[in-house]
Amino acid sequence: MLWRGLLEEYKPYLPVTDKTPMLSLQEGNTPLLPLRHLSEKLGVELFVKYDGANPTGSFKDRGMVMAVAKAKESGSEAVMCASTGNTSAAAAAYAAQAKMRCMIVIPEGKIAMGKLAQAVVYGAEIVSIAGNFDNALQMVRNLEKQSPISLVNSVNPHRIEGQKTAAFEICDALGSAPDVLTIPVGNAGNITAYWKGFKEYHEAKQTGLPEMRGFEAEGAAAIVRKQIIEEPETLATAIRIGNPASWDKAVNAADESGGKIDEVTDDEIVAAYRLLAKEEGVFAEPASAASIAGLIKQIDSGEIKKGSRVVSVLTGNGLKDPDTAIDTAPVQPMKLPNNEKIVFDHLLGRVNA
Numbered sequence: 594m595l596w597r598g599l600l601e602e603y604k605p606y607l608p609v610t611d612k613t614p615m616l617s618l619q620e621g622n623t624p625l626l627p628l629r630h631l632s633e634k635l636g637v638e639l640f641v642k643y644d645g646a647n648p649t650g651s652f653k654d655r656g657m658v659m660a661v662a663k664a665k666e667s668g669s670e671a672v673m674c675a676s677t678g679n680t681s682a683a684a685a686a687y688a689a690q691a692k693m694r695c696m697i698v699i700p701e702g703k704i705a706m707g708k709l710a711q712a713v714v715y716g717a718e719i720v721s722i723a724g725n726f727d728n729a730l731q732m733v734r735n736l737e738k739q740s741p742i743s744l745v746n747s748v749n750p751h752r753i754e755g756q757k758t759a760a761f762e763i764c765d766a767l768g769s770a771p772d773v774l775t776i777p778v779g780n781a782g783n784i785t786a787y788w789k790g791f792k793e794y795h796e797a798k799q800t801g802l803p804e805m806r807g808f809e810a811e812g813a814a815a816i817v818r819k820q821i822i823e824e825p826e827t828l829a830t831a832i833r834i835g836n837p838a839s840w841d842k843a844v845n846a847a848d849e850s851g852g853k854i855d856e857v858t859d860d861e862i863v864a865a866y867r868l869l870a871k872e873e874g875v876f877a878e879p880a881s882a883a884s885i886a887g888l889i890k891q892i893d894s895g896e897i898k899k900g901s902r903v904v905s906v907l908t909g910n911g912l913k914d915p916d917t918a919i920d921t922a923p924v925q926p927m928k929l930p931n932n933e934k935i936v937f938d939h940l941l942g943r944v945n946a
């Protein structure tokens with residue numbers, strides 16, 4: 594049967610009314626992929642929730658379809674957000690479908706190229722500031738107080754409602770919640786949403802609850818360090834955030850579930866990013882690989898038990914950030930003349946080597 598998108602499929606669990614415009618780019622219903630090779634290597638039963646398969650290439654579509662629909666329903670004519678890239682791509686896409694203006698504020702030079710390309714083509718009005726995501730978020734929060742423009746960052750509760758559906762899909766696919774969920778943490782909206790989703794589904798269907806294990810990048814690990822980081826730095830630009838808006842809710846999710854908010858280094862992120870692609874054929878963006886880097890770290894430390902059933906959330910598509918892919922690549926294309934003999938010699942020499 595045709596997948597109808599999240600607002601239709603999960604209507605009873607969402608703030609959908611008779612007046613809600615049923616926006617959809619057929620978001621959701623993303624693969625829950627078993628990773629055979631890494632499961633064997635790591636000694637756990639590992640699945641990834643591949644949310645890079647959403648229509649704009651990240652999990653943000655889940656929250657944005659709900660937030661933009663509610664903004665439209667309330668009579669608003671424009672939406673705005675601060676973003677490290679994915680939120681703005683999703684906001685721009687759903688605003689286009691809803692025939693609304695979309696204004697975005699982004700940190701200059703710290704947005705992956707694919708994400709910027711999306712916002713441009715979807716027709717957003719883009720402001721790039723000489724500041725970071727936290728500065729941009731503060732600006733749009735202040736502007737919301739003095740304008741009728743709807744803010745669609747994850748401080749908007751409708752975003753969390755939409756994003757919790759990923760937890761539902763995992764429980765539906767596995768028949769129950771996994772033992773452990775590992776997830777990247779930036780502004781901390783997604784870990785908040787997953788925990789809400791697991792709890793609601795457990796209440797409705799007794800699906801059980803996972804340990805929630807969230808991972809910040811080391812250079813942006815405000816929650817782990819228990820202090821705001823004024824100048825966050827990480828190659829995983831999606832989670833380059835020093836003052837997460839849903840800080841307390843992330844801590845609560847970890848505490849209530851018997852999990853933890855932890856950090857991973859950029860080197861660990863890149864290693865996991867490459868491992869996923871090379872071992873499993875799965876291309877996720879660097880921030881997403883924080884969930885695999887964290888899994889590996891906590892298996893090594895013994896915090897995640899061997900034999901556990903684990904779901905690691907892959908939040909965004911690898912194609913979002915081609916520059917990091919090329920810059921961190923161990924092999925680059927070999928430039929040769931347009932000559933069969935030279936090309937064959939090179940390729941066969943390699944094969945025989």
Ligand code: F0G
Binds near residue numbers: 651779
């Ligand atoms: N992974 C990706 C690919 C992201 O784009 C983000 C956040 C996260 C993880 C972290 O999720 O913020 O809910 O903890 N991106 C936001 C943006 C900040 O503007 O696109 P979170």
